Amino acid sequence: MGFFTDTSVCIGCKACEVACKEWNAVPEDGLELTGMSYDNTQGLGADTWRHVAFIEQRKPVGNAEAGERGDLRWLMASDVCKHCTHAACLDVCPTGALVRTEFGTVVVQEDVCNGCGYCVPACPYGVIDQRKEDGRVWKCTLCYDRIGAGQEPACAKACPTDSIQYGPLDELRERAAARVEALHDIGVADARLYGDDPDDGVGGDGAFFLLLDEPEVYGLPPDPVVTTRDLPAMWRHAGVAAAALLGGVAAVFAAHGRTGGRR
Amino acid sequence: MSTSDVTKQGVRGVRPGRDALVGAGLRRRKRRGERPMVPDAEFTSYYGKPIINRPTWEARDIAGYFFLGGLAGAGSVLAAGAHFTGRPGAARALKISSTVAIAGSAAALIHDLGRPARFYNMLRVLRPTSPMSVGSWLLGAYGPAAGAAAVLDVTGLFPRLGRSATVAAALLGPAVATYTAVLAANTAVPAWHDGYRELPFVFAGSAVAAASGLALAAAPTAETAPVRTAALLGTAVETTALTLMERRLGMVAEPYGKGRAGRLMRAAKVLSVAGAVGGAALGGRSRTAAVLSGAALLAASACTRFGVFYAGVASADDPKYTVVPQRERMFSRRAPGSGESSD
Numbered sequence: 001m002g003f004f005t006d007t008s009v010c011i012g013c014k015a016c017e018v019a020c021k022e023w024n025a026v027p028e029d030g031l032e033l034t035g036m037s038y039d040n041t042q043g044l045g046a047d048t049w050r051h052v053a054f055i056e057q058r059k060p061v062g063n064a065e066a067g068e069r070g071d072l073r074w075l076m077a078s079d080v081c082k083h084c085t086h087a088a089c090l091d092v093c094p095t096g097a098l099v100r101t102e103f104g105t106v107v108v109q110e111d112v113c114n115g116c117g118y119c120v121p122a123c124p125y126g127v128i129d130q131r132k133e134d135g136r137v138w139k140c141t142l143c144y145d146r147i148g149a150g151q152e153p154a155c156a157k158a159c160p161t162d163s164i165q166y167g168p169l170d171e172l173r174e175r176a177a178a179r180v181e182a183l184h185d186i187g188v189a190d191a192r193l194y195g196d197d198p199d200d201g202v203g204g205d206g207a208f209f210l211l212l213d214e215p216e217v218y219g220l221p222p223d224p225v226v227t228t229r230d231l232p233a234m235w236r237h238a239g240v241a242a243a244a245l246l247g248g249v250a251a252v253f254a255a256h257g258r259t260g261g262r263r
Numbered sequence: 264m265s266t267s268d269v270t271k272q273g274v275r276g277v278r279p280g281r282d283a284l285v286g287a288g289l290r291r292r293k294r295r296g297e298r299p300m301v302p303d304a305e306f307t308s309y310y311g312k313p314i315i316n317r318p319t320w321e322a323r324d325i326a327g328y329f330f331l332g333g334l335a336g337a338g339s340v341l342a343a344g345a346h347f348t349g350r351p352g353a354a355r356a357l358k359i360s361s362t363v364a365i366a367g368s369a370a371a372l373i374h375d376l377g378r379p380a381r382f383y384n385m386l387r388v389l390r391p392t393s394p395m396s397v398g399s400w401l402l403g404a405y406g407p408a409a410g411a412a413a414v415l416d417v418t419g420l421f422p423r424l425g426r427s428a429t430v431a432a433a434l435l436g437p438a439v440a441t442y443t444a445v446l447a448a449n450t451a452v453p454a455w456h457d458g459y460r461e462l463p464f465v466f467a468g469s470a471v472a473a474a475s476g477l478a479l480a481a482a483p484t485a486e487t488a489p490v491r492t493a494a495l496l497g498t499a500v501e502t503t504a505l506t507l508m509e510r511r512l513g514m515v516a517e518p519y520g521k522g523r524a525g526r527l528m529r530a531a532k533v534l535s536v537a538g539a540v541g542g543a544a545l546g547g548r549s550r551t552a553a554v555l556s557g558a559a560l561l562a563a564s565a566c567t568r569f570g571v572f573y574a575g576v577a578s579a580d581d582p583k584y585t586v587v588p589q590r591e592r593m594f595s596r597r598a599p600g601s602g603e604s605s606d
Contacts, residue, residue: 115377
C-alpha cells in the first residue's frame with residue numbers, strides 16, 4: 001500500500017499537514033514566517049510528516065496564455081516519507097527500531113528507538129529526523145493505525161482535491177500513468193512521475209509523485225540511491241585498510257627487531 | 264526575526280532574496296585543473312534548502328569518538344608489537360592509552376544517544392547493513408580485551424592471559440580503527456559517502472599516527488624507534504589517501520577545503536607532517552622533541568577527524584552537493600555509448 005501524490009491538482013491548502021498533526025498528535029514544529037514563500041513549514045522533519053512545498057515560477061503551465069501578470073505559475077506539492085522499497089533508514093538502524101510492516105511501509109517503533117540518529121543522515125530524501133526534546137526519531141507512519149483498521153491515512157482523507165491518493169501501489173501506478181498521459185495530451189509537457197520506478201536507486205517509493213518540474217525544484221533529490229547499495233564495497237575497502245594497518249605495523253616492528261636493534 | 268515595515272516613505276527593511284531559485288542557474292563551480300566531464304549542470308533547488316537532513320550528531324561526541332577509537336585500535340596493534348619485541352615501557356603506555364580511549368569512546372557514544380538509558384538496545388540485533396550495529400558488537404569484544412591487556416600488564420597478574428588479551432586486542436584493533444570510516448560513509452552525506460574508497464585508509468593512517476604520537480610522548484626514548492617509523496608511515500598513508508580522495512570527489516571535495524573543515528584539514532596536514540618528521544629526526548635524541556612531536560601527531564589526528572566530520576555536515580547543508588552529482592550520474596547513464604555503471 002502507498003501514496004500517489006498528484007501535485008498538478010494540489011491547491012496548497014495544507015489540510016494534509018493539519019490532518020496529519022491532529023491524527024498523529026505531532027507537536028508544533030516552529031511558528032515562524034520564512035519570508036521566502038507561503039511555505040512556512042520549510043521541510044520534512046521529526047514534527048512535520050507532511051510538508052506542502054510552494055514554488056513561484058516564471059513559466060507558463062501547458063498551453064495557458066500569459067495574461068497581464070505574465071507567465072507566472074505556482075507549483076504546490078505535498079511531500080511525505082517515501083517508504084522506500086530499499087530503505088536506508090531501516091538498513092542502518094542498529095536497534096531494529098525501524099521495521100517494515102505488513103503493508104510494505106516503514107515505521108519507527110518508538111519504544112525501541114534509542115535516538116542514535118544514524119537514520120537521519122542515511123535517508124537520501126531528508127525525511128526522518130530527531131525530536132530534540134525527546135531524543136528519538138520520528139517520521140510518517142503512513143497512518144499505520146488507520147490503515148490497519150481499513151481506513152485511509154489522515155492526509156489522504158483530508159485532501160480536498162484528491163491530490164493525495166492512497167491505495168495498492170500497482171493500482172496507483174496505473175492511475176498515475178494515465179494522469180501523466182492526460183496531462184501530456186493537454187500540453188503540460190513538464191508532467192512526469194517521480195519515485196514510481198521499481199528499478200530506481202531505492203527500489204521504488206511507496207509514496208510517489210506526479211511533478212510538473214525537475215525534482216530538485218521541489219527539494220527532492222533527482223537520483224537518490226540507498227546508501228547501503230555500496231556497503232559491501234565499503235566493508236571491502238575498510239577490510240583492506242584494517243589488514244594494511246595490521247600488516248604495516250607488524251612489518252615496522254619486524255624491521256626494527258628487538259630492542260637494541262637499529263634505531 | 265526581522266520583518267519589513269510599510270511606512271510613508273516606502274517599505275523599510277525589505278528582505279531580499281525572496282524569489283525561488285528555480286532556474287536561477289547557480290553555475291557549478293569548477294575546480295582548478297579539473298576537466299568538466301559533462302556540460303555545466305544548471306543547479307536549482309528549493310529556496311536553497313538542504314535536500315538531506317543534517318546529521319544530528321554532536322561533533323565532540325562523534326568526531327571525538329572517531330579520534331579516540333582510532334587511537335585505541337591502532338594503539339593496541341602497536342602495543343602488541345612493542346610487547347613482543349621487548350619494549351615493555353611503550354607496550355604499557357599504549358595498553359593504558361587504548362583502554363582509556365576506548366572507555367572514552369563508549370562514553371561519547373552513549374552520551375550522543377537521544378535516549379542514553381536505552382543504549383543496550385544496540386545489542387538487541389546484529390545487523391551487517393548497519394555499521395553502528397557491527398561497531399557496537401565490535402566494541403563489546405574489543406573493549407574488554409584492551410582493558411584486560413592493560414590491567415594484567417600493570418598488575419603483572421596472569422602473564423599468559425595478558426599475552427592473549429594483548430593479541431586479541433591487536434587483532435580487533437584495526438577493525439575498531441577503520442570501521443568508523445564505513446559508519447560515516449554509509450550515509451547519504453555526499454562528502455562522506457562518495458569518499459568511501461579512501462576514507463578507511465585516511466582513518467587507518469590517522470589512527471596509526473595518533474597512537475605512534477602517544478607512544479612517542481609517553482614511552483622511554485630508547486623504545487620508540489619503531490613508533491617513529493610507524494608515525495611516518497601513518498602520516499604518509501593518511502596524506503596520500505586524502506589527496507586521492509579529494510581528487511576523485513571533484514566538486515564534492517569542496518567542503519574539505521572550505522570553512523571550519525578546511526581550516527581543520529589544513530592544520531591536520533601541517534601538524535602531522537611536523538610531528539612525523541620532527542619525531543623521526545629528533546624524537547630519538549631529545550625527550551622534549553619526542554613529547555612535542557607526539558603531541559603534534561595526536562592533535563593532527565583529532566583535526567583530521569573533526570575536519571572530516573564538519574566537511575560532511577557542510578556537504579549535507581548545501582543542496583548542490585546532493586543535486587549536481589546525481590544530475591551528472593543521470594546524465595552519464597543516459598549518454599550514448601556509456602553503459603550503466605554502478606561504481
